[in-house]
Amino acid sequence: MTLLSVDNITVRYGRLTALRGVSLKIEDGETIFVTGPNGAGKSTLLKAIAGVVPAAEGAIMLRGQVITGATPESTARLGFSMVPEGRHVFGALTIEENLMLGAGMRKDRARVGDDLSQVYDVFPMLKERKDKPAGVLSGGQQQMLVIGRALMTAPRLIAIDEPSLGLAPKVIDQVYETLLKLRDSRGLTLLIVEQSSTRAMMTGGRMILLRSGQVVLEGDARTLARGDTLKKAYFGYGEH
Amino acid sequence: MAQRSSLLARTISTLIILILILVAIAVVTKLAGSRPFERTVVEMFIRVMLVVGIYIFVGNSGVISFGHMGFMCIGAYAAAWFTIPAVMKQVSLPGLPNFLINTQLPIFLSAFLAGLLAALFALIVGRILMRLSGIAASIATFAMLAVINVVYSNWDSVTGGTGSIVGIPFYTGIWTALGGAILVVIIAYLYQISRSGLALRAGRDEATAAAASGVNIVRERLIAFVISAFVIGVAGALYGHFLGVVNPDAFYLSVTFITLSMLVVGGMNSLSGAVMGVIVISAIIQLLRWLEKGVDLGGTTLAIPNGLQEITIGLVMIIILMFRPSGLTRNREITWRLKGAGKPSE
Amino acid sequence: MTALLQILFDALSLGSLYALGALGIALIFGVMRLVNFAHGDYIAFCVFALLWPSIDAAAIVFAGNLPTIILIPLILAIGAGLSVLSEILVFRRFRNANPATMMIASFALGYVLKNFLLMLFSSRPKSIDLWSNLSQQVEIAGARIPLLQVITITITIVILIALTAFLKRTRFGLEMRAAAENFTMARMLGVKANRVIMLAFAISGMLAAAIGLILATQTGTVDIQMGMSVMLVAFIATVIGGLGSLPGAVIAGFLIGGASVLMQVILPLEARPFRDAFVYGAVIACLIWRPQGLFAPKSAKQRV
């Protein structure tokens, strides 16, 4: 069943067109990587789906419901949880408060408790400092917190914008390892914006390549990463 | 110079249009208007000087200042000190230094000096205040206004305290006010396209990029602050000669808010916005005042109850801002070229 | 010694008013980056709600005669209702307008409210005897303090504790603190924007009503301009305290109250009329020293 379908959307900032006629389909349980050079519109795509940025044209459907133009909170309540670029923890709130914020909207109050303990199992260092303000955490720890926070909303699909941004390689491995473990244990669908194609290749799943607001390439991450088709598409010479 | 002249060519039409509008209003008033209506138009021209004065700083720097009516106060009182007959000054303002009590300057020289005094004060205070930006700057400029108001309201021997001081020669007629308004619009225009004006605008839109390319934001802001203070100081002087009586309460909160509203409703970032804001809002206020006085429509006089005029102008401002958040001129300059919306100058 | 205690109580009771005012403004600024200039007029409106509209000099007390246990909730409800109504009818349309437009819209709304009251009640201040039995003396460690001052301080402390508990303990409180820090990120976690903003306006309206009641009891007058001076100082306290920081606003409110009382005590007679000039001078110095405010929230980071 198609979990999320993006149909020919265009997004403009004033007179600048960030996305032009982008379409995308994500099946339940799939892992999708969105790559492409800086300014290709990767973050804009995520923000358009989340409802933070209005789509000038086209339609977005989530679990069969049209969410184009919907408010971020209604999209979140439908099970789409987004971790934006730069993480954005609530520094003045404690770590546990950050996590509990994610659970605020859930109807199933009972399972929130064990979700929390599960997040603490996966990210033990969060449990040690749970009453400290989130502002004190390091980059990697903040990344862990925002992923934990996204999980607390019991999402069907998690979209993460540049999880490895500003993190040491070792920490990036840890983050991805956790993501995959959660994906398998909870049957999550992942939509990840990731600069490094090697990372995409190692993790597997499908990949789409965006350049100057358009989808220029789509296919299985591993096969694309090996050939030079990706390099050509990435830098825009070759077929057109 | 080539680059400068092309900018001039592209934007000069805005200046000409604005001046023509002001002159047209003055001529129509002189022909058709009654004496009270003429005074309304004179008051409007003084407001144009005030709002364009604020625009020189707020429009170009993006910093919302609440303090500029303090310069109007400095200007008005300076004009009073320079032009009130010595015999009256000895009695009502004994605290003034002797050389001031005995001098009585011609109107235009005193208005110019009044502007200079306001500009000097702006230079001294601006050197500190201009480092601030955003809401902190708004509060600091408001605090400056409050300090000026408290000092002028209580320094009885020099300013006559909260009472009005009288004896300022009546001078500001429609042509003086028109001249003042045109002068201010020209100064604003020249500053806007000057090197310093463009640098400040760059700083307003992209602070980091501008700073990176060597724009000293604090210095550019100070220049705009001082020029706007001079202009508003002169406007204060003309206001004194228009009303004949000056009182600190006339330069505090109500005039601050009405001028800021006219600027924002007109369009905060464009010179045309500042001028149109004054004209449109003043026209609506005058229309409502006529309605309040009662307009006889074929025998029956239709009159709205007293006090409704203020409520209506408040609602009108809210509605305009709702549909045009960036103001009536949408931050664009009115220009000659009729094909498509005028070329935005920002 | 008693003189010192007296000054402390004077400073605390004046500071309480400014703290409540600053809180009312900081709450709305937190969630919407809007400085609500109509806040002063909410204060006046809530107190006029005690009277029946008439432009005679003598006040016709209407709701003011209700027993206290009904009167206070009613006036708090009127404050909250007026504030929420202004959010729905006016401010909702300015959600993503620039700060200048929002500021002028709030000023215009205040102007409309002020003139509406002027039409109904005329400009002559009305007098009202609200709990005047509170005005007798209380002996505390030698200093004779009007009971009303003690009550004002206690009410303010109770309100602060209740509000802190609400913000810290309840889900809505958590949502408001998060929204105040990073509004869009909170919405991406399912926090309903309209609900959080309306809640902020409701609490701010109640605070305005509380200030109105305290002022009416303290001064015995109901006047269209009564909210103005408290609002201006509260606005300054919000900025000095650190925008968006609720504790900052409260502490700055008490600081300005204290400074004002101290100036009144230490300034010589001729300089005393210039008291406010010194207070505003201190405001400028404070802003130069810390433009982002004394207690700017640690994570005043760029928002999504």
Next chain:
Amino acid sequence: MSRLKALGLATVFGALISGPALADDIVVGFATAESGFMQAYDKPAQDAALIRIDEINKAGGLLGRQIKVVTADTKTDRAEGAKAGLEVLDKGAELVIVSCDYDFGAPAALAAEAAGKVSFFLCAESIKAGIPGVGPHSFSSSVLAAVQGATMAQWAYTKKNARKFYRLLDTWTVYNKGICDGFDWQLPKLEGAELVGSDTFKNEDASIASQISRIKALPQEPDAIMLCTMMPGAVSAIKQIRAAGIKAPILNGSGVDGSYWLSAVPDLSNFFVPAQGSIYGDDPNPKVNEFNKKYKEVTGGDPSSQYVYPGYVLIDVWSKAVERAKSLDADAVVAELEKMKDEPTLFGPRTFTSEIHHQNKGRYLIIETTNGKPAVVDEWTISEAIPVADLLKQ
């Protein structure tokens, strides 16, 4: 005033205002506030003036001609005030009556002066409301604020043998400072009287706690507190003084006259206000009580404060001057006005000279409030008029 009463008022004056000005009518112009802050203070005095005009018209008019009233609204705005002045002048006003407050009335008065017409301030009590502030054709029908301060000081000294005075000044307006200036002028002339302390506050201050603490810190309570203030801040100051347990007599200017605000300070006592007439129905002069009744008939409400009376006096003295001058020429009328020496009026004698078009001396009723009930207890006129030089020096 409910809609019904307002209608009643409109019909009574309808004939005066809306009818076209016949050729031989005498036009009197009111450039006063019909909206905004000053409306509440201008309107009562204006109603009293209209009553006097109505009386004159019924008794055959002035110089055989009926008086026609034209009005223009200043909207409590200075620039608008100048326009209102011009408007009534354009409608042919021979007399321009301006706002109760000097600052708001001056623009219209200056317009009248420029047009060479007589102007009268409805009830302004600043020395500027006349020659120094406007010009030779400008008058005020009330009494200077300084006289109120001096009257209170001398009366308290003589009748209450107060010796230790405390002075509390609200720096908000020139009126307040005027009261205290009169007090300062009178005090040194009172043998053995001394000023034990002095302080200032701002009308809008929510609390004057530190000022009160300073009074309480005095070795013993002063014999009398001279409180120079006006509405709205006056009520809060008085309430806080009494709440702090200070029982000393409080002396005031006329600005706090009226019972409409007394409910805020339940059973206030030892509180003294000078007034040109009593609105409480106990005025020694029966004609004043008659006037109060007439005022209530016409406007539907009792006068709210003594500031109603100067409106009546204004038309009274002006019409007498016109009758004596037998012409409406401004200079002739001014000359007649300047001849008036203790001219009897319903609300105290009026004296105008070429040097001062105001009252620097006047008969005041002393109204004492006991347990929240105001009543006339005495009458007082300061022994010596305040010299014009001292008045101008403030």
